[in-house]
Amino acid sequence: MLEPYEGKLSRTVLRGEGGSNALDLPDVQKQGDFFVESPIILFASIIWYLKIYQNGKYCTFPHAIEFLNRRYEDIFPILTSYPELENYLSPFMDAWLGGAAEQLMGQIASAKIPLSRMISPQLYWVMSDSEFTLDINNPEEPKILCVGNNPDRQNIYGAALGLYNSRIVKLINKKGMLKSSVIIDELPTIYFKGLDNLIATARSNKVAVCLGFQDFSQLVRDYGDKEAKVVMNTVGNIFSGQVVGETAKTLSERFGKVLQKRQSISINRQDVSTSINTQMDALIPPSKISGLTQGMFVGSVSDNFNERIEQKIFHCEIVVDAEKVKREERAYKKIPVITDFTDEDGNDRMKETVQANYRRIKEEVKQIVQEELERIAGDDNLKYLLQQK
DSSP, rough: OOOGGGGSSSSSOOOOSSSSOOOOOOOOOTTEEEHHHHHHHHHHHHHHHHHHGGGGOSSSHHHHHHHHHOHHHHHHHHHHGGGGGHHHHHHHHHHHHHOOOHHHHHHHHHHHHHHHTTOOOOHHHHHHOEESSSSOOOOOSOOOOOOOOOOOGHHHHHHHHHHHHHHHHHHHSSSSSEEEEEEESGGGGSOOTHHHHHHHHHGGGGGEEEOOOSSSHHHHHHHHHHHHHHHHHHHOEEEEOOOOHHHHHHHHHHOOEEEEEEEEEEEEOOOOOEEEEEEEESSSSHHHHHHHHHTTTEEEOBBBBTBBOOOEEEEEEEOOOHHHHHHHHHHHOOOOOOOOSSTTTTOOOHHHHHHHHHHHHHHHHHHHHHHHHHHHOTTTTTTHHHHOO
């Protein structure tokens, strides 16, 4: 819902030690709630203000967080002084002028509390400058972007990754771009805003989307029932290992049924009777999906009108050449570390650089607030905003 200025990714290397991305997911099922929408509007106003101020020179996520943590007596006059932001701020200004200080503090705290967890010198370093843009499938500047998360700080870094991911989804889903692939492992642990739209429209723009997760119930829990259903029903190709319960039933229903011939024999003292009938049975029963062993998969694939696939439903086993895999793993080379800004010994110079960047951002925001208040105080048409403090 919030976008970094011009879609640029700050600091080239996002170095994590975990295998999955985690995010303290937003209240996707509470949209429209007062204390959910209020912080969104407030923070969006700050982002928009920083984009306007000096042509977006200071429009970064760390600057926005620091600005949010200034006194609201300073924030509101500055934001309201711009005509573009008056309508955004009108609910907050009404509360301020009406003496509803407790309500106002609750609205501001709803934005401050989750974002304050992200205040750290390391995260400020990553997100405070721009090395490359996020249009990774740009024909003139193609890129491969790989991001991971540190499981020890997944609730902190996950929100930053979610911000980048949401922006990437918008930038790559355009005409005239290179073929590209978005591979997301452990999907429920990170929130992708606009993911359902990407799946529905990306194929025409040559974007392949691969989603990996353990069970449908995870998606329902973290994305909400409506959005999870859209994601599950929009995908055309499914590859599944062993799953149980409702997920197994859902997959079985998706694979469809087949007409089976059944023969029954009844024996009594006088004679033997045989009856034959037909019945629609599940092509791949839930019990079979629940009992798959490692390496065995079921699934379905989609085709094109000029590339027909006769057998679209499959139940197969992946045969792995273990020796070949071991030889390949022995030939692996370590990925070079371009920039390491972790708190490890022997990295004092880099740590000081990170701390200096952290202090610089804080000082820049202080300077912005001071200059803006002086501008308002010197403008006869705006000085009334300061008198309301």
